[in-house]
Amino acid sequence: xxxxxxxxxxxxxxxxxAAKTTAPGPNLTTLVAEARQLEFEINALSEQYDGLRIQLSxxxxxxxxxxxxxxxxxxxxxxxxQAIAQxxxxxxxxxxxxxxxxPLTAGNPQQFLSQASVITELxxxxxxTVSSLSSDENQALRTRQTAEQQIAAVGALQARxxxxxxxxxxxxxxxxxxxxxxxxxVFAQTGQYPDIVxxxxxxxxxxxxxxxxxxxxxxxxxxxAGPGEFDCSGLVVWAFAQxxxxxxxxxxxxxxxxxxxPRSALEPGDLVFFFSNISHVGIYLGDGYMVDAPDFGxxxxxxxxxxxxxxxxxxxx
Numbered sequence: 001x002x003x004x005x006x007x008x009x010x011x012x013x014x015x016x017x018a019a020k021t022t023a024p025g026p027n028l029t030t031l032v033a034e035a036r037q038l039e040f041e042i043n044a045l046s047e048q049y050d051g052l053r054i055q056l057s058x059x060x061x062x063x064x065x066x067x068x069x070x071x072x073x074x075x076x077x078x079x080x081x082q083a084i085a086q087x088x089x090x091x092x093x094x095x096x097x098x099x100x101x102x103p104l105t106a107g108n109p110q111q112f113l114s115q116a117s118v119i120t121e122l123x124x125x126x127x128x129t130v131s132s133l134s135s136d137e138n139q140a141l142r143t144r145q146t147a148e149q150q151i152a153a154v155g156a157l158q159a160r161x162x163x164x165x166x167x168x169x170x171x172x173x174x175x176x177x178x179x180x181x182x183x184x185x186v187f188a189q190t191g192q193y194p195d196i197v198x199x200x201x202x203x204x205x206x207x208x209x210x211x212x213x214x215x216x217x218x219x220x221x222x223x224x225a226g227p228g229e230f231d232c233s234g235l236v237v238w239a240f241a242q243x244x245x246x247x248x249x250x251x252x253x254x255x256x257x258x259x260x261x262p263r264s265a266l267e268p269g270d271l272v273f274f275f276s277n278i279s280h281v282g283i284y285l286g287d288g289y290m291v292d293a294p295d296f297g298x299x300x301x302x303x304x305x306x307x308x309x310x311x312x313x314x315x316x317x
Contacts, residue, residue: 042168042296044279046222046231049164050250053223056157063150070143168222204243204317205269209283212239212291215300220293225249230293230300232281236271239283240316247316251281258314266313274309284313 212235218228225234237249247257254271255278261270266284274280282292285302293300 042222043232043294044275044277045164045168047233047251047279049161049168049223050231050233051252052157052161052164054248054250054253056154056161059150059154059157063147063154066143066147066150070147073139073143203267203269204240204245205267205283205315207243207269208236208239208245208316209269209285209291211242212236212283212300213285213302215239216291216302218293218300220296220298220300222296232293235291235293235300236281236283243317245316251278254281255312255314258316261313261315263310263313267315269315271314271316272305273311273313274306276311278311280306280309 215226215230215235215238218226218230220231221229222231223234224230226238230238233249233251233254236254237247240247247254251273255273258271266272268284268286270284272282272284272290274282280292282290282303282305284290284305288305288307289302290305291300291302294303
């Protein structure tokens, strides 16, 4: 009560009579509720950000593949055109320019190649096959269009990542306001739970759990996966990486990375997920507790499982 009173005193305007006070300051309950809501939104946005980063990485890889394919097909097309040009030159030097080859000088090879009768005549009269050049033209066009689409997708995803980042930063600034920091300092005094230690670690999940427990006290940071800062999915990724398992840094992907198990079958080391949008994850400890990186402004710690928001559990390995 003394701590609450001190914080409230700091939050309310100092000095002056009641007549001069235009409006009461926010009380502790209101500030904590607002800060918790902002932290929840930051956590949810952080997981969306992690998911976008995975999509962006895949899109960038696809764009690189498409660029290489376009370059390869463009090179093949250039070789085909060079072969036809050489054929035309040889034909002209030997007996004058064959009428079948005259369209080559018009500067529009695509129009020439679209004339199947001319290609057939050329193939038959010279013994040189040029029909493949038409398919090369079309393939080069398709691969170039694919590459351009992939590059555009990368740009769009990067814009979404940047927008998500700005939204998170704006919320963090608000939570960092002096009044909210004072209120959350009082709230955090009740946020420490029993230091539960598991006696054995025979499974991959239990070993990852022990690794996660070793990070207690490290700060929450959105998009972080260790070794000194974590968001909720980042803690899971880091813990299982210590056991040689590479997991995706995104709650939505972690949800599909193992075997789904019922609440009644929970064991230490299982992943527990929360909220309808699966925006939070922890590692089950036993006795209704978990280790997690809860929210912005807090540290990796032991928390009671949020049974009211529990949506399911996954066993890795």
